Amino acid sequence: MGDEVLHRVFLTRVLEPGDEVGGRWVRERGAAEVARWLRRGGRALPGVSGRRWAGLCARAARADPRADLAVARAAEVRFVVPGTAEWPRQLDDLGDARPLGLWVRGRPSLRMWALRSVAVVGARACTEYGAHMAATLAAGLAERGWVVVSGGAYGVDGAAHRGALGAGGATAAVLACGVDRPYPPGHAGLIARIAQQGLVVGELPPGDHPTPSRFVLRNRVIAALTRGTVVVEAAHRSGSLVTARAAQRLGRHTMGVPGPATSALSAGVHELLRAGATLVTDAAEVAELTGAMGELPPDRRGPVLPTDLLEPRTRHVLAGLPARTSASVAEIARRAQTSEDDAVARLYELRALGYVERHGDGWKLTRQTMISVRGGRNPS
Template identity: 80%
Template structure:
């Protein structure tokens, strides 16, 4: 919609309200649901009759903000920055955001060419501590690149630490990533991520609720997290202390019925205590991208089973392994002793011992049999018996 169109239209009305109401304002969301965008915008512009649910003081503050709102200018500023306004009813609107009910965004400002709705359908949130460890950075980047290689979109908050590592990991794998900001999408926060946010806008999407030029505040970061949780199929917390804001994303995901996952860290690390508490409650432990995809993906997208290396003795028949295990490790033993240890007959033990000799596991010593040096290493793991 251009600046010359109906100022009371749905889109301009939502842009106007986005300047007046704070993100996640459930009272304002109820007004919009019950009275409609145009009516709420009209009442705020006129400022005479307060809408229900707010005090006189708060109503006066909203009316004052309404007096400074210029939705046409916001749209023009966004367009100059390469951004668009996507709102409910648009083809690009992600329907899963409607799960937020009255806390649903009035609309989202989006920078980047891809469709937000299409990308959100197959997306996972990766969040965690800003002041993270090298382990956390490594895990976030590895998970993100793995998810990108599996065809999943990585969503995070563009912040320092885990967020930045997640975005970079996805970009390094030539994958898709979305940064959900707690400020206007024409601004860069944090400043140190100017180049990263610019690269995400070129290769992926930069998204935010706040109008152009708006600045972040602590409460806006927390409210932003509900959008990350609602957009995605599941949230992975990589590293977080007990009071980490990233846990708010996990809690929002749980309330919305999304998958909640956590990456375990060292038991002694303060930056993993929040994740561990999450795992003790309701989250699912994950350690790589395949495990994440198994949880959030379609039926049949299973992580490969984990198993140790296949040892040569694993390929032996059970009866042969039993005879092999009956040989002492420090001396040659007679056939009778070996048969007794293997709980089999003498003839059966001799037959299996000749098989083992052909494979290089045992050798004949007079009337007895003994493990070879190579068998000692492969069968006993290189450790001599006590």
């Protein structure tokens, strides 16, 4: 396995993340043969142009896998490859776009953490609402024993990581650069804290820099690694929607947190929900969808009103009284669709409870009842 690791480290310097042509070479020929072919720099392997093959060979000539491993060891970073005990097998669902290996910084087992993980992603330039929802969701998931995975970026990503850490829970950041090179620079402290308490993961070798295409390709790893992806805020062209759509293609749970209908930062989430994603509003709903059988959220119901405790036929009699004027027993019985004797019995019960009062031969709601039950309005 030592040689296999060296060959795959070498290839991470040559092939871009998610390169399906290169992934097919490795699947069909093995990492060792592909590495030898690139080092020789002769005839191109099938599927690439001569110009691209020349570029790959130029990269291969500069690659030094032993040096990369030495730099990684100094930074307490390990390289995890397919087929080893720590490799998360769900990444194999990516097919030829599967990572050649993952650079991992942090003590926990990547495979064990990935078994119960949820991605929380969204806009970098999020609103206060988006940051609040991301942090609250992440904290709730962490308290339930879930690992919160995100991309370490500003906005929703950072809020999700902080929410999980603040709850004393587990979080992992999947970067689009070398894991020894925190990006964005403003999150250097946060990423260092994640590495101490959780995991920092990436496909690119030590010191490598991020590019726009690498951010997009990184998102497929987040989607494949986790059991589901929650998008908190996203405009129509947000990169977080790439993660969500990758999750859908992979058969993972895809969820969205709704926002104001007038917010451009929620437009992408709403489009995702219209396309079949599940609407969620808190960690309990996320856990119900992604967790094991029996992880159900509490029943959702409004406040219990005093009249909810009345027997149904008594509530019908109460509803038969007009809002501001008194009514005869006959009129109340007709409205409640009951007999006059039954109406009288229930009116006396309601009077004892303080809901109605008698005015001569008629009955009327008390002032307190009009305020608390009817709001001063007659619903009829």
